[in-house]
Amino acid sequence: MNKRAAVGYGAGGGKGGTRRGAGLGEGGQGNANRVIRFRCGFTNTILDVLRNRGWNHVTEEGADWDFYWCDVGWMREVFDHCYMDEGARICHFRNHYELTRKNLMVKNFKRYRKQLEREAATAGGKSEALKMDFYPPTFELPTEYHMFVEEFKKHPSATWIMKPAAKSQGKGIFLFRKLKDITDWKKNSVYKPASQQNHQDSQGEKEAQVETYVVCKYIDNPYLVGNKKFDVRFYVLVCCYAPLKVWLYREAFARFSTVRYNLESIEDNVVHLTNVAIQKLAPDYDPERDCKWSFASLKRYLTAKHGNEEVAQLMREIDELVIYSLKSVQKIIINDKHCFELYGYDIMLDTAMKPWLLEVNASPSLTASSPQDYELKYRLLDDMVTVIDMENRLTGKEKRIGGFDLMWHDGPVLVNDGGVEYTSAPGHCTNSFLGCSNENRQKQLKQMMRQANIAKRHNNPTQPNQNTSVQQSAAAGVA
Template identity: 65%
Template sequence: MAKNKSTGYKGPYGYQKQKEREQRTCIRFKCSLTNTIFDVLQKRPGWIEVKDEGEWDFYWCDVGWLRENFDHTYMDDHVRICHFRNHYELTRKNYMVKNLKRYRKQIEREFGKLEASKCDFFPKTFELPSEYHLFVEEFKKNPGITWIMKPVARSQGKGIFLFRKLKDIMDWKKDGNKSDDLREETQIENYVAQRYIENPYLIGGRKFDLRVYVLVTSYVPLKAWLYRDGFARFSNTRFTLNSIDDQYIHLTNVAVQKTAPDYDPEKGCKWQIQRLRQYLTAKHGPETVENIFRDIDNIFIKSLQSVQKVIINDKHCFELYGYDILIDEDFKPWLLEVNASPSLTASSQEDYELKCHLLEDMLHVVDMEGRLTGKEKHIGGFDLMWNDGQVCRDDGSMEIKGNTSFVANTYLGCLNDRKKQLKQLFKSLNLQKKVLVY
């Protein structure tokens, strides 16, 4: 790949950095997808697509390419790819829970049970078949409750089912009497058995969860951005626990819901998150909603911190995560899973625009063009929520919960004035550029 190293400011006036910005006139990209991300990359000024074995500066790759090629590919300093090498520590369901459990124990040892309780945002979970006997012990403590089985590495609702009887998961019973060879021959896919949230908050009698986007540009130090837009994904059928076999009741994945016989593609099954926030505020008041979204912010930070020491940080890598959050009727948010490759295929024109704006702003943050100073707190619809520590909101607001103070530092579901923000940002950067040249 062509040499194009970004070495940072040299000297008080940053002449070298300015020179490098002027020289970087063309960004060569590769893309493994043909949906919204490809459209955004194609339309970005100064970016050109390269194919096959051509040299590239930016690669929107799939995780398969990463696994097979990352360790054998030389990359100049300025090159960027869209995944961290072991992203699966957070995005595989079993690894995510393992890391969260470990992190919670660490917090309890160092800071006590009260602080550790801030990590209690994921349902009780066991990996099968390896933790089958531990699961059975827990299962027998609460007979009759509902559990959900999920394959650890699949997405879009594939392979998921609910159960209340042990006989329904006998295939995952670990048989310690089998020989290693026989176990290898009869090996089945790993799943997690997770306690099902039986009391979800309902709107119009229907279950929903949130899809929220978090962008991590570094793990050492941890630097994370939260996008203001996102959406609530609704089930197509009214919620009931009387029928646990109906996926249209219990799974909110669009890939599942759009196959329902009475699905209306014009109406869809999504709300923008701003609409949800307005609905909750009108019904329950602003204080309740602030508490909900503050607790959701906590989920993002604690989950990223849980993998901070195990993710292989690399200056070439960034990650756009898709978080799935469910709110129960007690207004408690639960982390269901984190996606390394959140769907970028649009289900409507509104969905297309949201995802295009998200990706455009993501590229502004990644800043292949070298236009930013590194001190920005807002870029388009992204707000910096963690930069080796909490990032204060512009109004400096501080809230108190128990004996712990915290900063409400994000604007999830608030007005996304991205166009106005970008206009002001780049106007300010152009003024700084003129001052440097002067």
């Protein structure tokens, strides 16, 4: 008896159910000619991508599916109570929040850093913990309030930023410089979970439990372009945590504030937060002007100002930021062969061109803010689905799939002409191309599919030719 039958859950969407997927993905064995059944909990770009691949969109309550793009609420409420067949795939890991919830992310970073320090002390070598220096001093409130106060007193002139641990789009964030601002803030109902703001016991005396926040030292020397602050959003696809397998997407973008940076006006979030949801609140916001810049353009700008060497060092540090952030949760995330995760990483640069990790998003926005944004996100998602390989068309040895480059597979992946190679020695170029050209994407996909088809036919002469249907699938995407 499976879990679904044991608890009486229905199939398909809603409250879970059985999954009869037959494809294994990423070079697994399955039927390449079957029609994939998918469910999708969103009506934005991802739905367009899945429909254009010729898959069958199942919407009936109780219908089986092979691929489900669900929200994190479904994972929390249903995942543990449903049975999924061999080839079914779903877009989150069970406890993804260990990396994407702000307080848990920092907790895991601190724990992993201490682990690396202990290992270095035992081995008598150079500590890898130095690689974890990509996040500012951060504390969870209210549990670490006294630790925060001690750190606060060491930096009396510093600016600090408060963030709700489990909210997004800039909700509930504010900057401060005085401890009394915390006292005033605690009296405000914003500090309490919405579900508990008006809760009282029968005597009307029980105070609601406070909402968890994180407070971190504000990076007050951001790198500016045109005197405006920006952050960078890029995308990381994790197909497996055991072993860790990481793909980095080439295309990314910088999000700019619409107003000039001014540290004196700490009460104005439009100056300090670059989220589109916040920038829309600016009085002179123009929806026709997309406040975004491709990372390729930003990279060219930085190269012109600082030279190739400094930009190459920045890219190496971004690679390390990605890998060490994922390694910090590798043994904590519940690995499941049905699960994958497309993370949205948000970083910012300071005046020394040092990257700082702001947050990692489990559900990065897939709603386009402009035609160019739609095209980028369409390419991203279409390539992501190709990597997942529900149709079983790949060999599993690919190092580039469209705009995705395999940067880590139980070790760093190197740039070379042969197969996947790994090394821990310094001085090697890893297989990551963030900000590099993706213009030959369609050509690369077609060539890769032809090579994969030839390899599979060589290994299995009775296998039918899949090349034509693959090229049609690739051509359906936005170029």
